[in-house]
Amino acid sequence: MVAGGFLVLGLYLGVYHKGAARAIAPLGDLYLDLLRMCILPYLLAVVTVSLGRLLRSQHAGGQLRRLVIVFAGGVLLASAAGTAAGVALGPGRNLPPSALAALGSLVKQAAQSGELDVSLSAPKVVVESPPLLRSIADTVPSNIFRALSDGAVIQVLIFALIFGVALALVPQRNSIIMTRALEAVYGAFQKIINWVNYLLPFALCAMIADHAAHSTGPGPFEAMAVFLVGFIALAAAWLVGCSLVVCWRSRQPYIASIMALKEPLLLAVATRSSLNCVPASVDALHQKLHFERKSVELVAPLAVTLCRYGPLLYYSFATVFAAQLYGVALDAHNLVMIVLTSALAGIASIGTTGVLGLTLMALPFGALGLPIEAPLALFIAIDPLLDATRTLCIVYGNCAATTVVGRVAARHEEVVDAEALAT
Amino acid sequence: MLGRRSLFGLSLAALGGLPRLARAETAAPEPAATLAPDVKRILDRGRLVVAVAGFPTPPFVTPGPDGKPQGTDIEFAQAMAEALGVGIEFDQRARNFNEIVEVVIRREADLALSKVSETLDRALRVRFSQPYLVLRHALLLNRLRFARLAKGRDAVEVVKELNATIAVVSGTAYVEYAKRFFPNATIREYVHWEKGAVDAVLRGEVVAAYRDELEVKHVLAARPEAPLELRPAILTDTRDPIGIAVPWDSTQLLGWIDFYLQSTAKPLGIDALLARYDKSGGPKRADD
Numbered sequence: 001m002v003a004g005g006f007l008v009l010g011l012y013l014g015v016y017h018k019g020a021a022r023a024i025a026p027l028g029d030l031y032l033d034l035l036r037m038c039i040l041p042y043l044l045a046v047v048t049v050s051l052g053r054l055l056r057s058q059h060a061g062g063q064l065r066r067l068v069i070v071f072a073g074g075v076l077l078a079s080a081a082g083t084a085a086g087v088a089l090g091p092g093r094n095l096p097p098s099a100l101a102a103l104g105s106l107v108k109q110a111a112q113s114g115e116l117d118v119s120l121s122a123p124k125v126v127v128e129s130p131p132l133l134r135s136i137a138d139t140v141p142s143n144i145f146r147a148l149s150d151g152a153v154i155q156v157l158i159f160a161l162i163f164g165v166a167l168a169l170v171p172q173r174n175s176i177i178m179t180r181a182l183e184a185v186y187g188a189f190q191k192i193i194n195w196v197n198y199l200l201p202f203a204l205c206a207m208i209a210d211h212a213a214h215s216t217g218p219g220p221f222e223a224m225a226v227f228l229v230g231f232i233a234l235a236a237a238w239l240v241g242c243s244l245v246v247c248w249r250s251r252q253p254y255i256a257s258i259m260a261l262k263e264p265l266l267l268a269v270a271t272r273s274s275l276n277c278v279p280a281s282v283d284a285l286h287q288k289l290h291f292e293r294k295s296v297e298l299v300a301p302l303a304v305t306l307c308r309y310g311p312l313l314y315y316s317f318a319t320v321f322a323a324q325l326y327g328v329a330l331d332a333h334n335l336v337m338i339v340l341t342s343a344l345a346g347i348a349s350i351g352t353t354g355v356l357g358l359t360l361m362a363l364p365f366g367a368l369g370l371p372i373e374a375p376l377a378l379f380i381a382i383d384p385l386l387d388a389t390r391t392l393c394i395v396y397g398n399c400a401a402t403t404v405v406g407r408v409a410a411r412h413e414e415v416v417d418a419e420a421l422a423t
Numbered sequence: 424m425l426g427r428r429s430l431f432g433l434s435l436a437a438l439g440g441l442p443r444l445a446r447a448e449t450a451a452p453e454p455a456a457t458l459a460p461d462v463k464r465i466l467d468r469g470r471l472v473v474a475v476a477g478f479p480t481p482p483f484v485t486p487g488p489d490g491k492p493q494g495t496d497i498e499f500a501q502a503m504a505e506a507l508g509v510g511i512e513f514d515q516r517a518r519n520f521n522e523i524v525e526v527v528i529r530r531e532a533d534l535a536l537s538k539v540s541e542t543l544d545r546a547l548r549v550r551f552s553q554p555y556l557v558l559r560h561a562l563l564l565n566r567l568r569f570a571r572l573a574k575g576r577d578a579v580e581v582v583k584e585l586n587a588t589i590a591v592v593s594g595t596a597y598v599e600y601a602k603r604f605f606p607n608a609t610i611r612e613y614v615h616w617e618k619g620a621v622d623a624v625l626r627g628e629v630v631a632a633y634r635d636e637l638e639v640k641h642v643l644a645a646r647p648e649a650p651l652e653l654r655p656a657i658l659t660d661t662r663d664p665i666g667i668a669v670p671w672d673s674t675q676l677l678g679w680i681d682f683y684l685q686s687t688a689k690p691l692g693i694d695a696l697l698a699r700y701d702k703s704g705g706p707k708r709a710d711d
Contacts, residue, residue: 097648100647100648100651101647101648102647103648103651104646104647104648104649104650104651104652105647105650107650107651108643108644108650114566114578114654115654115655115656115657116564116578116579116582116654116655116656116657117579117656117657117659118579118582118583118656118657118658118659119579119658119659119660120583120604120658120660120661121660122660124580124583125577125579125580325651326566326567327567328567365570366574366575369567369570369571369574370567370570371566371567371569371570371654372570373566373654374566374650374651374654
């Protein structure tokens with residue numbers, strides 16, 4: 001309730017008092033910096049510890065299997081949903097000349113719409129694109145401390161996974177101190193994040209005010225109205241689906257299950273970074289919806305990084321839009337290509353936010369032989385609105401996936417957990 | 424031996440010549456004797472005859488409301504005629520750019536001032552002034568067909584070795600340029616730019632349309648849906664020099680023109696021309 005009030009205040013300031021909005025913007029930055037300060041150590045500790053706990057528990061095999069199935073299934077589901085919605089809604093199909101003209105002027109105004117400067121006499125520049133194997137090899141950090149200081153999320157995650165597995169295999173009497181230390185780190189950062197969240201309402205207000213103050217006006221949104229409405233409808237359908245899954249798995253009344261997750265959802269909209277929402281998601285799923293601690297702590301961070309539902313929905317929907325715009329036939333072969341390449345691009349979008357992630361659309365676009373420069377200019381113009389929507393889809397989808405893999409803790413399991421921690 | 428009479432006659436003749444010599448030194452020299460024939464012809468006629476396009480080529484030459492031509496090159500020619508102190512007459516018989524040059528070769532005009540590109544071929548038969556505008560060559564690429572052609576390769580390299588169909592306008596310098604710069608390409612000539620080459624590239628019949636950067640940029644500005652379908656490529660190290668053509672022996676006139684170009688206010692630059700073009704772009708897109 002309080003947060004909602006601050007959100008509205010932020011919107012009001014951003015639209016009507018741009019000076020005030022700019023003045024309080026640093027508060028939002030402070031909050032984000034504090035949060036970011038905690039995220040990587042938190043991630044490292046939580047994944048290592050919970051992976052170890054999982055491997056030592058009895059249900060390890062089953063849980064892991066469920067994890068892989070839910071992740072892979074979720075990714076393909078999102079990609080297919082985006083494609084199907086694009087075909088059904090037809091955002092780029094049969095646009096009237098006035099709409100095409102509006103899109104054309106949007107492309108023209110863009111800073112980069114692919115105008116080429118070609119020097120006929122310049123020597124040939126050989127651009128070597130890294131082979132797939134090299135890109136995969138690059139995800140393993142050669143220096144974990146450098147990866148941590150660079151904030152290379154996927155590298156830190158790979159390290160945490162490997163280290164977590166290894167630690168679980170070290171005899172308990174030797175590893176227990178390390179495990180305890182990591183649990184302490186995790187607990188400490190959890191506490192820090194809880195303190196930082198006292199700032200949340202003010203930071204929310206500041207961040208929303210800043211976004212609203214920087215909005216570029218309605219022009220681009222009008223031109224892309226059909227696309228926007230289509231994607232928001234798709235996202236709404238996805239979110240409703242996620243809420244139903246959460247409600248079903250948590251066995252709580254529908255509204256209560258939604259309200260339980262309001263903190264991570266608000267954060268998703270305000271910060272537009274799914275990673276920042278992990279601690280809040282873990283908290284909400286465990287404390288409010290009573291899911292088992294150990295699965296929530298493992299699945300939530302992994303899901304957020306690997307299952308980028310928002311970008312998945314977007315890439316596939318956007319590719320279908322562009323195919324319709326340029327009159328490329330969407331036969332079965334092309335549709336399958338869209339689903340698969342969007343899934344790949346979605347996975348590759350780890351750690352990217354906003355506009356940077358959009359360039360990954362080169363993958364599905366290239367598979368269909370579609371030009372990317374002009375559509376990219378269109379997508380960049382409307383991104384401020386859709387960035388928040390995509391993050392919301394990731395976070396809610398992540399929560400839903402976690403509830404599918406995890407289990408609601410029965411009362412006695414909590415007690416056992418507490419005892420295990422105490423020894 | 425010279426008789427006294429003949430000596431007297433000789434001295435009379437010599438004496439008679441003296442005043443004439445004296446007159447020649449003090450009187451102002453008559454213009455007719457010291458002017459080069461090309462300039463003399465114009466001054467005697469009292470009119471400068473300028474060959475211009477008989478078809479619209481905005482913003483340089485466009486048909487005016489009363490049949491008189493208008494445009495930046497027309498204004499330029501009028502200023503030159505004023506500087507020469509004569510009237511002006513426009514020869515608008517040419518149906519394409521090559522024909523404008525032909526009018527000068529046949530000496531039916533004193534000069535050609537109508538977005539005439541200086542090419543090697545033309546320079547063999549007429550003399551060109553220093554260019555008063557240098558345009559770069561440019562391509563209009565059909566985005567979809569180009570993406571298919573490139574298949575993910577570097578776009579710049581694909582343009583350099585363009586292995587596709589290019590549309591050019593017949594009778595322009597770009598037919599020759601296309602053969603020279605894009606040896607791998609198949610060249611298709613169209614009579615008109617907007618209704619021929621540009622429409623062809625919009626429909627995807629050809630991959631690219633080839634002309635100067637002014638025309639290419641104008642298409643993108645004038646047709647609102649064009650930027651969505653077409654991608655411009657500017658060939659940065661090419662030159663399309665636009666100059667004034669005179670008959671091969673009009674050396675004096677050429678010297679005067681070059682001096683005029685240097686010393687007076689410069690003709691409009693590309694951005695100003697584009698602005699003028701976009702403004703004038705409305706009703707008369709009749710036949711170009």
